[in-house]
Amino acid sequence: MAEPMRIRALSKDGVIDVHVLMPHPMETGFRTDDAGRPIVAHYITDVEIAVQGRIVLSATLSRAVSQDPLLYFRFTGGRAGDTLRVTWTDTRGERRSDEAKILGS
Amino acid sequence: MCAWFAPRPDAPTDGVVAADRRAALRLMAAALVAAGVLPWPAARAGENDALAFASGSLEAALRALGATLDASPEIRLAVPDFVENGAVVPVEVTSQLAGPQTIFVLSEANPFPLVARFVVPDGTLPYVSTRIKVAKSCNIYALVLADGRYYSAVKATTVTVGGCGNG
Numbered sequence: 124m125a126e127p128m129r130i131r132a133l134s135k136d137g138v139i140d141v142h143v144l145m146p147h148p149m150e151t152g153f154r155t156d157d158a159g160r161p162i163v164a165h166y167i168t169d170v171e172i173a174v175q176g177r178i179v180l181s182a183t184l185s186r187a188v189s190q191d192p193l194l195y196f197r198f199t200g201g202r203a204g205d206t207l208r209v210t211w212t213d214t215r216g217e218r219r220s221d222e223a224k225i226l227g228s
Numbered sequence: 229m230c231a232w233f234a235p236r237p238d239a240p241t242d243g244v245v246a247a248d249r250r251a252a253l254r255l256m257a258a259a260l261v262a263a264g265v266l267p268w269p270a271a272r273a274g275e276n277d278a279l280a281f282a283s284g285s286l287e288a289a290l291r292a293l294g295a296t297l298d299a300s301p302e303i304r305l306a307v308p309d310f311v312e313n314g315a316v317v318p319v320e321v322t323s324q325l326a327g328p329q330t331i332f333v334l335s336e337a338n339p340f341p342l343v344a345r346f347v348v349p350d351g352t353l354p355y356v357s358t359r360i361k362v363a364k365s366c367n368i369y370a371l372v373l374a375d376g377r378y379y380s381a382v383k384a385t386t387v388t389v390g391g392c393g394n395g
Contacts, residue, residue, distance in 0.1 A: 138353070151361070153339065177351075178349060179349065179351065179352050180346060180347070180348065180349075180352055180356075181346075181347045182344060182345065182346045182347070182356075183277065183281065183344065183345040184343075184344050185281055185340055185342060185343050185344060186340065186361075187335060187338050187340065187343040187344075187360055187361045187362075188343060188344055188358065188359070188360055188361070189315060189316045189317070189358075189359040189360055189361055190315070190316075192358065192359070193357075193358055193359050194356070194357070194358055195356070195357035195358070196346075196348075196352065196353070196355060196356050196357070197352070197353040197355055198351055198352040198353060199351050199352075199353070200351045
């Protein structure tokens with residue numbers, strides 16, 4: 124199972140700054156291991172970020188997003204103390220959700 | 229050439245499932261075109277993103293999206309001029325357009341140029357920053373779909389060969 128995400132959401136002047144780091148190998152399927160065998164593709168395809176149930180960003184990723192994808196974005200309409208929930212799904216159908224509270228400045 | 233892209237650029241080892249998915253997608257797209265649902269060659273804006281992700285060239289990806297590259301001062305794309313490691317290239321897209329929009333990031337020389345898509349609803353600022361893999365020195369494109377129209381920005385980046393280890 125994948126490691127927990129690191130999520131930081133900081134409210135400042137009505138805008139919430141969000142950083143999300145999703146530990147994941149993001150294997151392209153183009154690489155080979157030391158024995159020359161191909162490494163099967165394994166990457167996150169869908170990411171959904173919601174605050175109190177309202178979707179604030181959804182993303183579709185390809186194999187060309189770097190290992191341990193990092194996302195940084197901003198939204199309005201959230202408050203310190205609200206819960207931000209990030210969910211990803213990968214090519215194996217695995218899913219992971221993590222939550223963080225929005226911090227005040 | 230980077231090891232994570234090198235060995236067989238036209239044959240990713242997704243296994244049977246992904247190959248089937250691609251075949252199914254092609255079939256589905258063909259059926260839609262045949263049924264007159266999709267115009268040919270261009271899809272309607274924003275209608276065919278899955279096909280765009282499976283497209284093996286920039287032109288094919290744009291065609292699937294129904295997009296043209298209309299450079300717009302409303303779109304700002306920040307990518308380093310030079311990167312040592314093509315596996316980790318920071319990319320930042322900022323749009324001055326109002327309202328909900330969709331942001332696409334494409335890397336021209338990648339085996340599959342469409343890298344990511346971000347759906348930005350009302351209330352979220354049209355700005356996104358992430359890190360992508362870039363196969364070799366090439367143009368990076370930001371494409372923004374707003375109100376049924378595409379806007380774009382382009383930036384060339386130079387990838388230093390030495391920075392591309394296995395992993």
